[in-house]
Amino acid sequence: MAVQLTARQLGWLKGALFVLALLPLARMVVLTVTGQLVEPLEFITRGTGDWTLYLLTVTLAITPLRRLTGWNWLVKLRRMAGLYVFFYGLLHFLTFLWFDHFFDVQEMWKDVLKRPFITVGFIAFVLLIPLAVTSTNGMMRRMGGKAWQRLHQLIYLIAPLAVLHFWWMKAGKHLLGQPILFAGIFGGLLLFRLRGKFAKAAKLA
């Protein structure tokens, strides 16, 4: 059954999601400020990375979920979800620049170029920037729907890079449960989309 939402209801939902997505950050801040963490810098570095992946999952799940349920309003939540991916990704990058290198950009570059797991993470983050910048209605209009969509398909490159970054980070200790889970989810969501495309192509033929 297709659930319809009024503009007002959608507004509330957006507001609620906006606050909800800030809670992980709030938790990190509170635990740090109240001195409950032995090593807050590690906790924040990992936490911001984890939440980038969680929110990326949410963002990528919106279109399949919309197709499955017919809840078209879900697409109106996608921009915020995507921007939160960028937000936590940016925080994650800043923790790396701050905690690991204390803002020594030259040292940071060395690390980025030397270590594959950082290289792929860095590329994934950089690729998020144009998506965040072009997320406004104005940019969408200026670019035109087709070009905008093509640009935003970068997410299908970003998601595997992010998983690879996580995978390589965990590989040293063979803790691959979570990376495999994310790879599975992203792979599944991608397959769902491809299937939809093929079905459309078949119909046209």
Place this chain on the structure above:
Amino acid sequence: MLIKRSPNGIELPFSSEITPRAVYEGRRDFIRQLAVGAIGSAALMEMAQREAFAQGVRPKLAGKLNPAYSALDKPTPYKDATSYNNFYEFGTDKSEPAMYAGSLKTHPWTVGIEGEVKKPMTLDLDSLLKLAPLEERVYRLRCVEGWSMVIPWVGYSFSEIMKKVEPTSNAKYVEFISLADKKQMPGVGSRVLDWPYTEGLRIDEAAHPLALLTLGMYGEVLPNQNGAPVRMVLPWKYGFKSAKSIVKIRFVREQPRTSWNLSAPNEYGFYSNVNPEVDHPRWSQASERRIGEDGFLARKRKTLMFNGYADVAPLYAGMDLKKFY
């Protein structure tokens, strides 16, 4: 030096920082009340009390401070040193050993010493405690992950054990094997490492006076999460080289196959000496963060060769430490 010395060890100025133990005791109290109130079984109550003793109130274990082997760095708060641990037998998260190591039974405990020795023997804890005079040594601890602590340990040089068992001329290496009991150690079910946890040293490394057979820390017997009841501490090597909860020590001819080296040979070598010039493949080892001291507003501090224990350098004379990492 921020710790006060007294004739039989140190007096710790940390009483305000020992809150986690209150938490522990609270939890044990709860278990005890549960046992008494809900079930009312005398046996259960006794068990709960024994548990409370095991983790809540740690018996004192004093050692005479050995100034020659004591770093002048500020000791890490007890709370941090006992709640931020790598002890995969109790889980891979650093908070898990403190949460789950309560199930480890450290009494009775024996350590079998065997292999290429003239006098193989099995020592219980009492014999270990009496084997040589206990010393207190404040050592820097550098984890391979890039953080460090400073811990006052209680124990004696491992060479004291060697004097007792008398290794033969065939003994070229020493292998340390930790307990691996699924019933007591929830992490042993995981496939992160091949159990039991196995570590090793070349015999001359083991004989170096810095190599400490350790029974206590902060003037008390070792907390379970820190490798109770007996562990090694090798301050010039990355922390994982110091085997915890040791049940067997073997003197052998061949270089032992050690757990982390088996798991990821390109990341963790047999020697694993602290070396700022040899990177871990995923991060630099040139600097470190001192737990409880270095925070948001400080650049990480420089890591010292052999963690600052230059005494051990002759052990590696002529060796290419980039190759033998």
